[in-house]
Amino acid sequence: MILIYGNQATREIWQEMPDERLAEGWRAHAAITGDLVASGELVVSAALSDPSLARRVPGGQGMGTAVEADERLAGILLVDCDSFERAVEIGSRLPEAPYGVVEVRPVLRDGGLEM
Template sequence: MRYLLTLHMNPTLWATLTDDQKNGVYEGHGDFIKLVTGTGEMVETKALAEPSETKTVRVKDGATDVVDGAFVESEAFLCGYYIVDVATEARAVELAAMIPDAQYTAVEVRKIVHEG
């Protein structure tokens, strides 16, 4: 079963972390990638740009409206994800807890129900 593990960034919280804590997050991702690659559970991972570099597109009555910024106006934003292929939901949750961001913010675990 494949699961999407989404990471969310809160810039205000991030600004309160020490350099050692920030470096721990960066290094922790390297360790996590090695772990899930080594176990064969890694499918893919991506880091995403900040909301200021985002465009939100809506189409209404055939007209396209493009605005700068993320869909949801919030301090926290989706900053990246992992897709893992694991035997159980419990394993997906276990892996999510190993992602260093989980120490500071939530990591969402969502089952992938369709792939095209």
């Protein structure tokens, strides 16, 4: 799983980008997604809504917004590739990688690691 995080500083970077640069970023995401579809490695890709719209489920540690932290999950890519290194390579291509936080984490399936 490739997790894309954002914070106030990274949100401001995207919000202040000139339109052409912003379009370039979205084209980069589309190109990566297209490459992963073509290679058969993409399982799912999703951008997440603003963190202020998140809610904790009843029974959790209180109610309200989901997380009280500076870094917020902004999007995910679930990939099925040959190695962890390949997943890291894919994550490094994301436009957020140079200035944000992109984390690659193996997925647990049936009690074991799935690579």
